[in-house]
Every structure is written in C-alpha cells, then in structure tokens.
Amino acid sequence: MPSADMDPELQNRLKSAVWYTVGKIVDEACESLGVNVTPQYTAALTELVYAQAVTLATDIESFAWHAKRKTVNTDDVLMMCRRNEGLKDVLEEFVEELEERKRSAKASKAGHN
Amino acid sequence: MSDSNSDDSDSDSVQVTFPAKTIARLLAENFTRPETRVSASAVETAAEYLRIFTREAVWRTEGALKAAEAPVSASSAPSSRARIMEASDLEKIAGTLVLDF
Numbered sequence: 001m002p003s004a005d006m007d008p009e010l011q012n013r014l015k016s017a018v019w020y021t022v023g024k025i026v027d028e029a030c031e032s033l034g035v036n037v038t039p040q041y042t043a044a045l046t047e048l049v050y051a052q053a054v055t056l057a058t059d060i061e062s063f064a065w066h067a068k069r070k071t072v073n074t075d076d077v078l079m080m081c082r083r084n085e086g087l088k089d090v091l092e093e094f095v096e097e098l099e100e101r102k103r104s105a106k107a108s109k110a111g112h113n
Numbered sequence: 114m115s116d117s118n119s120d121d122s123d124s125d126s127v128q129v130t131f132p133a134k135t136i137a138r139l140l141a142e143n144f145t146r147p148e149t150r151v152s153a154s155a156v157e158t159a160a161e162y163l164r165i166f167t168r169e170a171v172w173r174t175e176g177a178l179k180a181a182e183a184p185v186s187a188s189s190a191p192s193s194r195a196r197i198m199e200a201s202d203l204e205k206i207a208g209t210l211v212l213d214f
Binding site: 006010012028030043051070072076087094 | 148167174
C-alpha cells in the first residue's frame with residue numbers, strides 16, 4: 001500500500017536516502033559473492049525495500065496498538081519475524097546487543113559523574 | 114536454534130545500515146494514527162530488519178542465478194566469469210522473499 005497521502009517531495013527524498021543505503025549494502029554483498037548488479041537491479045531493490053518499509057510501519061503500529069500501547073517498541077518489530085525462526089534469532093540477538101550497549105553506556109556515564 | 118555467530122558478528126568494520134533518521138521519518142509518515150510514537154531502539158531494530166531484508170535479496174538472487182546456471186554449464190562450455198544480476202533476476206525471488214519477511 002503506497003502512501004498516496006504522503007507529500008511526493010518528501011517521498012522522493014526518503015526514497016533517495018533508502019536508495020543510497022541499499023546501494024551500499026548491495027555493493028558489500030556483491031563483493032563477498034563475487035557478482036555484479038545493474039543499476040536497474042539496485043533501483044528495483046530500492047522499490048522493494050521501500051514497499052517493505054511501508055508495510056513494516058503499518059504492521060508494527062498495529063502490533064503496538066493491539067498491545068494497548070501508543071509507542072512502538074522492539075517487541076513489535078520482532079513480531080514481524082514470527083514466521084521466520086532464523087530471522088527472529090538474528091534480530092533478537094541484535095536487540096540484546098542494543099540493550100547491552102545502552103546499559104554499559106549508562107553505567108560508564110554514571111561512573112564518570 | 115543453530116548458533117550462527119559466524120554470520121554477522123565477525124565482520125570486521127561497522128555494518129552499513131539505514132540511517133535512524135531516515136527510518137524514523139519513513140515509519141512516522143506511514144503510521145495511520147497521529148498519536149503513534151516509536152522508541153529509538155525500535156527504529157534501530159527496524160533499520161536492522163530492513164538491512165537483513167536487503168542483503169537477503171542479493172544473496173537469494175545470486176543463489177537462484179547459480180541454480181539456474183548449473184545444469185547449463187555442465188553440458189556446454191562455461192560462460193563468462195563475471196555474473197551480472199539484473200532487475201528481472203530480482204523479480205524471480207521477490208515474492209518468496211516478501212513472504213518470508
């Protein structure tokens with residue numbers, strides 16, 4: 001569901017930002033795989049990733065509201081992977097590391113003050 | 114349940130990922146209710162989800178291409194070394210990729 005109500009100018013800017021990062025991730029993956037892609041490939045992948053991001057937004061919002069919250073948290077994003085065990089494991093690990101980093105940042109800050 | 118640490122965490126430098134600012138804006142613009150907020154950690158996790166999605170797309174395209182090439186190159190002369198993936202190659206795996214995410 002592309003957001004028809006979004007300002008097209010803003011949508012273009014966001015898509016350019018997504019395209020830039022998609023390009024970098026693609027380059028990285030291509031290097032390890034020993035392949036190349038056409039610019040059209042990256043453009044098509046950008047559209048796919050953008051569409052996925054729009055779906056992600058509406059899904060995580062629904063999960064949060066279903067849990068009677070108005071603020072989306074990491075659990076809502078993890079809910080996206082409920083049908084993919086491997087992806088769930090990887091993303092759960094990411095969240096754990098994220099929380100660990102935040103805890104130690106807080107601890108070192110408290111130690112210095 | 115398999116331990117797959119070798120996958121991501123051992124890559125030397127910082128992983129390229131989507132900027133939090135971009136993802137935060139993208140999410141906010143697509144929420145349907147004006148009261149919806151999102152935590153900073155959720156934004157970072159969303160960026161990671163999209164990074165994995167993007168990388169997986171490239172890997173699957175390459176896998177499908179390799180699988181399609183194998184029987185041909187076994188019977189005929191091997192084609193050129195450098196494989197170039199095109200938008201049409203992405204289209205072939207896009208459906209199942211989206212289903213799996």
